[in-house]
Amino acid sequence: MSFNLSCFSALLIIGGANAILQYQSKPLITAENSKFGPFIEGTSVDREGNVYAVNYGNNSTLPTLGRVTPKQSLFYEDTQTPGTAFNGIRFGIKESHHHHHHKVAYVADYINHRVVKVTVDSHGKTVGKTHCSNPKFIQPNDITLARNGRMYLSGMKFHQNTQIGDGDIWVCAKEGKTKRLDVLGRTNGIELSPNDKYLYVSEAIDRDSITVSNKIWRYKVHKATGEISHKTLFFDFATVNTADLNIDGIRSDIRGNLFVVRHGGQEVLKISPKGEILASIKLSFTFPTNIELAGKHGTTLHIVGRCGINTPDGEGVGCVDTWENDVPGRAWSLLQ
Ligand SMILES: *[C@@H]1O[C@H](CO)[C@@H](O)[C@H](O)[C@H]1NC(C)=O
Numbered sequence: 088m089s090f091n092l093s094c095f096s097a098l099l100i101i102g103g104a105n106a107i108l109q110y111q112s113k114p115l116i117t118a119e120n121s122k123f124g125p126f127i128e129g130t131s132v133d134r135e136g137n138v139y140a141v142n143y144g145n146n147s148t149l150p151t152l153g154r155v156t157p158k159q160s161l162f163y164e165d166t167q168t169p170g171t172a173f174n175g176i177r178f179g180i181k182e183s184h185h186h187h188h189h190k191v192a193y194v195a196d197y198i199n200h201r202v203v204k205v206t207v208d209s210h211g212k213t214v215g216k217t218h219c220s221n222p223k224f225i226q227p228n229d230i231t232l233a234r235n236g237r238m239y240l241s242g243m244k245f246h247q248n249t250q251i252g253d254g255d256i257w258v259c260a261k262e263g264k265t266k267r268l269d270v271l272g273r274t275n276g277i278e279l280s281p282n283d284k285y286l287y288v289s290e291a292i293d294r295d296s297i298t299v300s301n302k303i304w305r306y307k308v309h310k311a312t313g314e315i316s317h318k319t320l321f322f323d324f325a326t327v328n329t330a331d332l333n334i335d336g337i338r339s340d341i342r343g344n345l346f347v348v349r350h351g352g353q354e355v356l357k358i359s360p361k362g363e364i365l366a367s368i369k370l371s372f373t374f375p376t377n378i379e380l381a382g383k384h385g386t387t388l389h390i391v392g393r394c395g396i397n398t399p400d401g402e403g404v405g406c407v408d409t410w411e412n413d414v415p416g417r418a419w420s421l422l423q
């Protein structure tokens with residue numbers, strides 16, 4: 088989800104025991120060759136390591152899902168459902184009785200309060216159908232998929248003064264049944280740990296339309312029921328003087344390190360499972376929205392967002408940068 092931010096802060100490195108390694112990502116798709124709009128979001132990976140994102144086209148084509156790699160092209164478009172606006176995406180595997188693997192993409196439609204399941208038929212044509220929906224979902228914004236097919240959803244709405252209930256966490260069972268698990272301030276990034284033991288969710292708070300807090304919470308996930316409990320503070324961006332910068336997409340690698348998008352900060356941070364900042368990855372654009380580890384070995388971080396340094400919300404086109412991690416991502420590994 089993008090935000091209206093008129094200014095952004097630079098990273099402040101606080102002196103301490105651990106040095107934060109500094110990196111610069113490489114441009115993959117630039118303003119010159121982009122076929123994506125400025126609402127590019129929901130970076131995700133399939134079994135082959137290909138990358139996908141929403142808003143293929145321009146700033147008015149919101150019901151689209153495009154391939155970022157190997158070549159920019161349209162993957163799916165909902166031409167039937169009025170208002171459809173896609174955001175978070177995750178790929179799963181559907182195994183047929185012949186043990187063939189079929190691609191399945193789950194896409195959050197934040198306007199129609201549903202998750203659409205996109206499958207590829209025998210002619211290679213993509214077909215979409217509602218997987219789960221609930222008019223009580225605030226959005227959903229982003230989604231994360233567990234090994235057992237359960238899906239966790241986050242959503243948010245803006246108020247001048249954020250209230251508890253402006254953000255929500257839902258679980259959607261494999262067969263589509265939904266249940267609200269918690270309410271918070273504005274929730275956005277959502278990700279499971281590699282063993283599905285923990286759920287990470289971001290929360291932002293605004294006061295008089297100024298963002299004053301950004302935190303990541305960690306819940307314990309109950310394997311049998313899918314319920315969450317033991318909410319604990321995992322990371323508070325006030326400790327690195329960037330409480331005013333919104334968290335967007337979050338993804339984990341197989342070691343449980345989290346990659347966290349700093350929307351408006353031109354940066355992605357790599358944070359260890361203990362909550363230590365390991366690396367700062369500086370980007371070629373200011374407003375990243377989402378990320379995923381992909382590529383042949385699942386180790387290439389793909390960062391998407393609107394191109395440029397101070398491009399206003401909704402203007403310009405969608406950019407993609409890459410950065411090489413030492414180990415593969417959780418989502419890619421789950422599909423192998
Ligand atoms: C966006 O793309 C659609 C589909 O290609 C096209 O019909 C429309 O005119 C474009 N809108 C703008 C504002 O460029």
Ligand SMILES: *[C@@H]1O[C@H](CO)[C@@H](O)[C@H](O)[C@H]1NC(C)=O
Pocket residue numbers: 146147400401402403
């Ligand atoms: C789409 O882009 C055009 C040209 O930059 C701009 O005038 C318009 O407001 C944008 N639309 C949205 C929905 O942001």
